[in-house]
Amino acid sequence: QVQLLQSGAEVKKPGASVKVSCKAPKYLFTGFYMHWVRQAPGQGLEWMGWINPDNGGAKYAQKFQARVTMTRDTSVTTVYMDLSGLTSDDTAVYYCATGDMTTVRDYWGQGTLVAVSS
Amino acid sequence: QSVLTQPPSVSAAPGQKVALSCSGSNSVIGNNYVSWYQQLPGTAPKLLIYENNKRPSGVPGRFSGSKSGTSATLGITGLQPGDEADYYCAAWDGSLSVVFGGGTKLTVL
Numbered sequence: 001q002v003q004l005l006q007s008g009a010e011v012k013k014p015g016a017s018v019k020v021s022c023k024a025p026k027y028l029f030t031g032f033y034m035h036w037v038r039q040a041p042g043q044g045l046e047w048m049g050w051i052n053p054d055n056g057g058a059k060y061a062q063k064f065q066a067r068v069t070m071t072r073d074t075s076v077t078t079v080y081m082d083l084s085g086l087t088s089d090d091t092a093v094y095y096c097a098t099g100d101m102t103t104v105r106d107y108w109g110q111g112t113l114v115a116v117s118s
Numbered sequence: 119q120s121v122l123t124q125p126p127s128v129s130a131a132p133g134q135k136v137a138l139s140c141s142g143s144n145s146v147i148g149n150n151y152v153s154w155y156q157q158l159p160g161t162a163p164k165l166l167i168y169e170n171n172k173r174p175s176g177v178p179g180r181f182s183g184s185k186s187g188t189s190a191t192l193g194i195t196g197l198q199p200g201d202e203a204d205y206y207c208a209a210w211d212g213s214l215s216v217v218f219g220g221g222t223k224l225t226v227l
Contacts, residue, residue, distance in 0.1 A: 035216070037163075044120070045155070045163065045206050047216040059214050095162055102210035103153050106174055108162040 003028060004096050004109035007027045009066075011115045017084040020112045022096030023082070028107055029053050029077040036070065036081045038092040046092075051079055086116045122207055122219035129225040135195040138222050141206030144188055146217060150187055150210040152190040154183055157204045157221075167192060167203075194224075202226045 007021040022034065036048040049060035051070035052087060058070045069082040094112045099105040122142045130136040140152065154167040165174055167183035168191065182193040190207055207219040 011220075037218075044204075044221040045157075045208075045218040047208075047218060061215050097163075102216065103151065103168055104155075104165075104216060105168060106165050108164070111162055115221065 003107045004098070006094075006096060006109040006112045009113040009115070011117065012086050014087055014116055014118055016086050016116075017082060018086060018090075018114050019080055020094050020096075020114070021078050021080050022083050022109050023076065023078045024053075024098070026053070028075070028098055032098040033101055034070075034072075034079045035097045035099050036068075036094060037097060037104060038094045040092040041075075042090070043092075047093075047104070048081070048086045053077075053079060079118075086114075088116050090114065091116045120220040121186055121211060122209065124205075124207060124219040124222045126220070129224045129227055132197050132199060132227050134197050135193065136197060136224065138192040138194070138205050138207075138224070140190045140192070140219050142188055142190075142209065142217075145212045146186065146188075146209050147190055148188045149153040149212060152207055153211045154181075154192045155189075155206045155208065156201075157206065158180065158189065159203070161227055163206065197226050199226050 005023045033050045035050045051058040055073045067084045072079045097104045097108040151169045155163040156166050157163040170185040171183040179193045188222050202219045206221045211217045
């Protein structure tokens with residue numbers, strides 16, 4: 001069963017921003033890192049970064065450093081991934097997944113399709 | 119172009135065993151743990167192996183992981199049609215980033 005529940009599909013124009021949410025049960029929200037991984041159509045997995053929900057600290061892949069922000073809201077045990085300056089290359093399924101600092105691990109969201117098209 | 123190199127495709131017959139490779143550099147695979155993921159068509163990836171050779175609960179013993187030097191291997195024995203999937207390796211790259219291999223498509227003939 002789905003442990004991490006992600007927000008629904010989005011269609012965005014080039015240059016816009018998108019915010020994807022990932023709601024976790026309380027027992028997966030603390031004590032774990034939340035990673036974001038994306039997969040373009042027909043392509044492989046690409047790591048974007050993680051956020052530590054316990055303190056809000058985040059680490060981003062260098063490729064996304066300038067335009068990604070990961071945040072969390074502890075009151076609703078939800079993490080968010082905000083990606084700005086969208087281009088068609090950002091069309092992908094975005095996954096959240098629990099893990100530790102160095103490994104994406106056991107629980108994954110169902111994925112959120114973000115389509116960027118003019 | 120991925121930091122971790124995997125063969126694009128591998129095929130084998132049901133019941134056979136297969137070894138999927140993942141090669142990288144000393145700073146990535148050599149000094150860090152490797153994990154493996156299975157992605158069935160249309161689904162989210164699933165963790166198969168972590169810390170080079172450990173299986174999460176629920177993952178069958180037919181799946182095994184090993185590492186030597188700058189390469190890692192996912193072994194699958196007793197291949198089943200349901201094992202047909204994409205398989206990805208991943209590791210910490212030593213500079214606060216996770217890197218994935220390009221993935222191997224396993225076909226069970």
